[in-house]
Amino acid sequence: MSTGTYDDGRGGRHRGRSPVRRRTLLGGAAAAAAGFTLAGCGDSGDGDGGAAPKERKKGQKIQLSFWSWVPGIDKPVDLWNREHPDVQVKVEKVSAVDGRQYAKMHAAVKAGNPPDLAQIEFPVVPGFLLDNALLDLSALGAARYKDRFVGWQWQQSVFGRGVYAIPQASGPMGFFVRQDLFDKWSVQIPQTWDDYEEAAKAVRQQGAWIETFAPTNGNRFAGLSWQAGAKWYAAEGDTWTVHIDDEPTRKVADYWESLVRRKLVKTIPDRQNAWYKDIQTGAIPAWIGASWGDALLAGNAPGTRGKWRVAPLPQWQKGANAHANWGGSTTAVFTKASYPKDALAFALWLNSDPASIALLIKGGYGFPSAKKGYATSDLDVYRDFFGGQAYSKVFADAGAHVDTSWQWGPGVDTLYQRLGDAFTEALDDGSSFRSVLKTVQGQTVSDLRGKGLKVESGG
Amino acid sequence: MRAANRTRTRTRTTRPARPAGRPRRTRLTRTEARNARAAAGFVLPFLSLFLLCFLAPIGYAVHQSLHRTERTGPLGLGGQEREVFAGLANYTHALADDRFLTGFGRVLLFGAVQIPLMIALATVLALLLESASARGVTFFRSAFFLPYGVPGVIASILWGFLYVPGISPLVEIAGSLGVHVDFLARDTVLWSIANIVLWQFTGYNMLVLISQLKAVPDELYEAARIDGANAWHIARHIKIPLIRPALVLTTVFSIIGTLQLFAEPMVLRPLAATIDSGFTPNLHAYSEAFVSNNQHVAAAEAVLLALVACVLSFGFLRVVGQRGNGDGR
Numbered sequence A: 001m002s003t004g005t006y007d008d009g010r011g012g013r014h015r016g017r018s019p020v021r022r023r024t025l026l027g028g029a030a031a032a033a034a035g036f037t038l039a040g041c042g043d044s045g046d047g048d049g050g051a052a053p054k055e056r057k058k059g060q061k062i063q064l065s066f067w068s069w070v071p072g073i074d075k076p077v078d079l080w081n082r083e084h085p086d087v088q089v090k091v092e093k094v095s096a097v098d099g100r101q102y103a104k105m106h107a108a109v110k111a112g113n114p115p116d117l118a119q120i121e122f123p124v125v126p127g128f129l130l131d132n133a134l135l136d137l138s139a140l141g142a143a144r145y146k147d148r149f150v151g152w153q154w155q156q157s158v159f160g161r162g163v164y165a166i167p168q169a170s171g172p173m174g175f176f177v178r179q180d181l182f183d184k185w186s187v188q189i190p191q192t193w194d195d196y197e198e199a200a201k202a203v204r205q206q207g208a209w210i211e212t213f214a215p216t217n218g219n220r221f222a223g224l225s226w227q228a229g230a231k232w233y234a235a236e237g238d239t240w241t242v243h244i245d246d247e248p249t250r251k252v253a254d255y256w257e258s259l260v261r262r263k264l265v266k267t268i269p270d271r272q273n274a275w276y277k278d279i280q281t282g283a284i285p286a287w288i289g290a291s292w293g294d295a296l297l298a299g300n301a302p303g304t305r306g307k308w309r310v311a312p313l314p315q316w317q318k319g320a321n322a323h324a325n326w327g328g329s330t331t332a333v334f335t336k337a338s339y340p341k342d343a344l345a346f347a348l349w350l351n352s353d354p355a356s357i358a359l360l361i362k363g364g365y366g367f368p369s370a371k372k373g374y375a376t377s378d379l380d381v382y383r384d385f386f387g388g389q390a391y392s393k394v395f396a397d398a399g400a401h402v403d404t405s406w407q408w409g410p411g412v413d414t415l416y417q418r419l420g421d422a423f424t425e426a427l428d429d430g431s432s433f434r435s436v437l438k439t440v441q442g443q444t445v446s447d448l449r450g451k452g453l454k455v456e457s458g459g
Numbered sequence B: 001m002r003a004a005n006r007t008r009t010r011t012r013t014t015r016p017a018r019p020a021g022r023p024r025r026t027r028l029t030r031t032e033a034r035n036a037r038a039a040a041g042f043v044l045p046f047l048s049l050f051l052l053c054f055l056a057p058i059g060y061a062v063h064q065s066l067h068r069t070e071r072t073g074p075l076g077l078g079g080q081e082r083e084v085f086a087g088l089a090n091y092t093h094a095l096a097d098d099r100f101l102t103g104f105g106r107v108l109l110f111g112a113v114q115i116p117l118m119i120a121l122a123t124v125l126a127l128l129l130e131s132a133s134a135r136g137v138t139f140f141r142s143a144f145f146l147p148y149g150v151p152g153v154i155a156s157i158l159w160g161f162l163y164v165p166g167i168s169p170l171v172e173i174a175g176s177l178g179v180h181v182d183f184l185a186r187d188t189v190l191w192s193i194a195n196i197v198l199w200q201f202t203g204y205n206m207l208v209l210i211s212q213l214k215a216v217p218d219e220l221y222e223a224a225r226i227d228g229a230n231a232w233h234i235a236r237h238i239k240i241p242l243i244r245p246a247l248v249l250t251t252v253f254s255i256i257g258t259l260q261l262f263a264e265p266m267v268l269r270p271l272a273a274t275i276d277s278g279f280t281p282n283l284h285a286y287s288e289a290f291v292s293n294n295q296h297v298a299a300a301e302a303v304l305l306a307l308v309a310c311v312l313s314f315g316f317l318r319v320v321g322q323r324g325n326g327d328g329r
Helices: A008-032 A034-042 A074-083 A097-111 A122-130 A142-148 A151-155 A179-184 A193-205 A218-228 A247-261 A273-281 A293-300 A340-352 A354-363 A392-400 A412-429 A433-450 B002-017 B022-065 B089-095 B098-130 B137-149 B152-163 B169-176 B189-214 B218-226 B231-242 B244-259 B263-268 B281-291 B295-326
Strands: A062-068 A087-093 A117-121 A166-170 A173-178 A233-236 A239-242 A286-290 A308-311 A329-333 A455-457 B067-071 B081-085
Touching (some): A062 A097, A062 A340, A074 A087, A074 A354, A087 A340, A097 A117, A097 A122, A097 A412, A097 B281, A117 A122, A117 A340, A122 A412, A142 A340, A151 A166, A166 A340, A173 A293, A173 A392, A193 A247, A218 A247, A218 A286, A239 A433, A247 A433, A286 A293, A329 A340, A412 B281, A433 A455, B022 B295, B067 B295, B098 B137, B098 B189, B098 B231, B098 B244, B098 B281, B152 B169, B189 B231, B189 B244, B189 B263, B218 B231, B231 B244
Parallel strands (some): A062 A087, A239 A455
Antiparallel strands (some): A117 A329, A166 A329, A173 A308, B067 B081
16 A cells, blocks of 8 residues: 555554455445345346346357447457357447546446347446446356456446446556656756745646646546545445545645646646647647556547656655556446356457457556556557557556555546536636535435435545 | 317217217217227327327426436445436436526526527518518528528538637737637537527528518508508507517527527537536536446436426516517407
């Protein structure tokens, strides 16, 4: 655990609390949903509730539908289809703009016709569980494959005794920077957030903007808070506790508010046309992004080839090594899947077979959740774009120092929307970012209560 | 329908003329029944579609709006969920939501500015194209109508490219002239959307008005000209009063369309950090349903939106109806 240097007491507290939390959660789950978990353990053929899953007869040809937006996902799927003529997987591409893929999935679940499998990011797994949309894969013996994957990423979709998705990739965060421009302007690559602020001023003097604080990007704000030591959700017993308005998050909010108010950063949405244009022209020469951003930059700013480098995230304390994750996703099987066994087999193959991983890496899907089957240098797909730097090592180091006790809760899509709305408003009317946290904290608690959950408001 | 009425009138008039002989009666009833069946046969396709596509969804929405989901199970995960009656709780929840109400205020402001502008522009274009001295009528009529053929989403994407700074040639040209414009800023984004709607629907409304103008008999113009009326007099005193029903119709459609504003802000939202999730009531209902997964609240909001649309449309009809009577027409 790497947050130690920034706040020892806090880090210690979490170290102590983490196992307790898991145990209580587990106990609660086992006691109150005995039927649910027991059914899961007993009969390996049947999932819990819902439509009766079918077992494929030998030689029977079936087709599974798979919703995803990962670039190049069709390559490994084609390979699977060639190797498994009886279990054909059909990819349907979904839009990943503003969480629209999840709107579509939730609507499909509600309408009773979800796909067999889908790409689902870590943060939204609990939200789907709320609607009983995901199949508990432990019933099919998924727990046996746990060791193939990085521990904390596997845990992201474990609730109680249930395993609800197979992890695919994570997104350790890092700092993308136009080294040529920083050199030209004699700006140092920031090591701490204080340095970052100085760099922002220096870049501003050159007429450029170091970054944009995109008010609607909840994912990144969560990542930055995660790095600072925040824990937005905790599950204890049968109760969720929400801590969006906690000290680490306030620190992050204050920091960005001061940059925004002094006009040291832009406030345009990121990863949209205007931002891409700025990235192409050097009007924005840096980006706090994640490992999957390599493909994004290389694909959208080909003219800046060779000029980018990757540095670790700036730290709150000099010499610290605290990191965070932005994105990261799983392959989940829906409760309505007709052939759950085959769906699980595909999900496992897709995310742990070396041939599949090699193809996924080529497409640019993030940092593999699988432990084996690739070398870190394999991930340097865009080495030329980053001037020959072995940049994946930076992300690998970051990934090894992510605070793994962070947990997601239900309703993250709504939370992001609330944050986006409140930040938008704060930028407009000048209200403080702290008031944003306070508002969103209250809203999230009442949103979750509105969903019939037991919720407490943490500090 | 008309056939059935005619038959009924005929039988009614013939019946007293003949003695109420039993066989005759039966034959008549049989005709009647056959006609009723035929009528039903004609009405049935419409009625079933009307039920299926119109009344059933409304009924379902009302039903949804009066219920809520109750969950059991630890942490709400893996338990059972069931629908329970919620009374008006979803409605009070929606009405207590500032963002939802602000969205209403916003579309009302939008409508108050955009609808008169659009109808006025459509009227001017229609009058110009229908005036005696117009040239290239077919070309211009098609050109003005063409944007209506572009789906709202595509139109918004196209205009999005013209609005986004860094890409938009408009922003660039303005910038080179020393004018700083931001089409997606807090105070301008609503009017940027109004511009898209204007671009899309003016031609359509113009066409409705033109078709009504075409129905005006030429004799009226001739008579007016003999009386010494010029083009302006004809437009002011003959054409506009006579296309009044079409003006009312297009205005009502525009009121409903404005309240349902959705595609444009939805498409521009990722581009503009100034459009929030409750920018319009419809967008708010969408977010409730598909982002927050609160279909019940979304249903309540949809019902409220429909009610407001009804009140405004019928209110408008009432107002213009009264004024119409006042004119002595």
